[in-house]
Amino acid sequence: MGRITIPRGLFLIVVTMAISVLAACGGSSATATATTVPATETPSAVAPTPTVSTVVPTPTNTDPSPTLAPTDLNRQLDGDSSGEAGPFTIRTGVMIVFVRYEGDGPLTITIRGSDNSAMTSVDSSSGPYQGERVHRIFDGNSEGLVPGEYMVEVEADGPWDVRLFQETGTSGQPATVTLAGKGDGGGSWLRLDDGEYTMTTSHAGAGGFIVELFDTLGLPPYRIVEATGAYQGEDAFTVGGGAPLKNPQTGFYAMGVQSEGDWEVTIARNDAP
Numbered sequence: 667m668g669r670i671t672i673p674r675g676l677f678l679i680v681v682t683m684a685i686s687v688l689a690a691c692g693g694s695s696a697t698a699t700a701t702t703v704p705a706t707e708t709p710s711a712v713a714p715t716p717t718v719s720t721v722v723p724t725p726t727n728t729d730p731s732p733t734l735a736p737t738d739l740n741r742q743l744d745g746d747s748s749g750e751a752g753p754f755t756i757r758t759g760v761m762i763v764f765v766r767y768e769g770d771g772p773l774t775i776t777i778r779g780s781d782n783s784a785m786t787s788v789d790s791s792s793g794p795y796q797g798e799r800v801h802r803i804f805d806g807n808s809e810g811l812v813p814g815e816y817m818v819e820v821e822a823d824g825p826w827d828v829r830l831f832q833e834t835g836t837s838g839q840p841a842t843v844t845l846a847g848k849g850d851g852g853g854s855w856l857r858l859d860d861g862e863y864t865m866t867t868s869h870a871g872a873g874g875f876i877v878e879l880f881d882t883l884g885l886p887p888y889r890i891v892e893a894t895g896a897y898q899g900e901d902a903f904t905v906g907g908g909a910p911l912k913n914p915q916t917g918f919y920a921m922g923v924q925s926e927g928d929w930e931v932t933i934a935r936n937d938a939p
Contacts (some may be wrong), residue, residue, distance in 0.1 A: 692809045721777075739832035743818055746825050752817035752900070753780070754830060756803050760880045760920050762853045763787050767795040769824020776819040777801075777811065785811055789849070793824060797850030800922030804884035834882065838918045842934040845921065851929075852877075852921040859916050860906030862936040865890050869897040871927020879919040886921065888914050902936075 739761065743751040765788055767773045775788040779920050787799050803811045818828055838855035841863060845854060855878075869875040874894050878887035890901050905914045923929060 686723075695866075697938065704870045712898040718731055733795065738834070739830055741830045743828045743830070744826065745820060745822070747823060748821050750817050751828070753815050754818075755813075755815050756811060756830075756832060757813050758803050758805065758884045759832060759834065759882055760884065761801045762920065763799045763854075764829040764831065765795060765797055765799070765826070767793050767822060767824065767826045769793040769822050769826070772821070773826070774821040776821075777810070778817050778819055780815045783812075794839055795849070798853045798922075799850055800852055800878070800880050800887075800920050802880055802884045802887060807884070809886075836918070842932065842938060844930065845923075846928075846930040847923065847925075848928050849926060850924055852923040853854040854921060855894070856919050856921060856933065857917075858905045858914060858933075859935075861904075863905060864902055864934055864936060865897060865901045865903065866932045866934070867891050867897065867901070867930065869893065869895075869925060869927060869929045871895070871925050871929070873926040874924060875927075875929065876922075876924040877931055878922045879914055880922055881914065882918050885911065 721868055739754065739756055743752045745751065747818075763775070763777075765773075765775060766874065767790070770793050773788060773790040773793050774786065776784050776786050778784040785801070787801065788795070788797070801811055803813055803848045805812055818830075820826055820828070838857040840857050840859075842852075843856060845852065865877065867875075867877060872895055875891065875897055876889065876893075877891040880887045888903070891897075891899070893899070903913065906916055907913070921931065921933075
């Protein structure tokens, strides 16, 4: 096929007619503006991440951490017959063992340490039994307990409950004070200041009767009364002066009573009004 050639004059007429048609139809012509990006600039669709400077302040409080007081022991153990319970941890001071036993046969409660050392807390000939025993805990204690971890071993033929309790004595009843009970008991905190005291006691049981004062440090108790059978008497003791192990010093004491019958104890300061 041959090439078709449009004369120059005819081409100009065609272009002029096309422009006239667009104008007659209301067409508009938009002008586009092209942006030239320099070769040295690279456009980015992602905004740059700002740099954040984190300053960690230097602590100004250089005081040492406070020393926390030892946690008081308060454990409730129970069972239906012979067995063991624990473990529990005891610290220096005084521990009170509260016991309730509903069986008819003998009851024995032994506190056994992780080193296999043992101490009998309650040794009853027959049940039922309800009472309190006071024990001292002290490093190097050869006749009692030392701080550490222990188990409770119980020989019984019926239900029992044992509560182990320790607290730091910071308040107590001042003399004159009267306590009474039946069987093993005591346990109340007393405050004793320097001075001369009289302990008046009565006991209606047939077995042994012992009254002791246990200080908060776990030192050997001060035995004020030791008798057998029915007893009534007055025993004097001094608080303050002398060596700490010879007589009680000013402070707080837990009273411990060992008895198989009814008893009453009154502690009075001789110069009290």
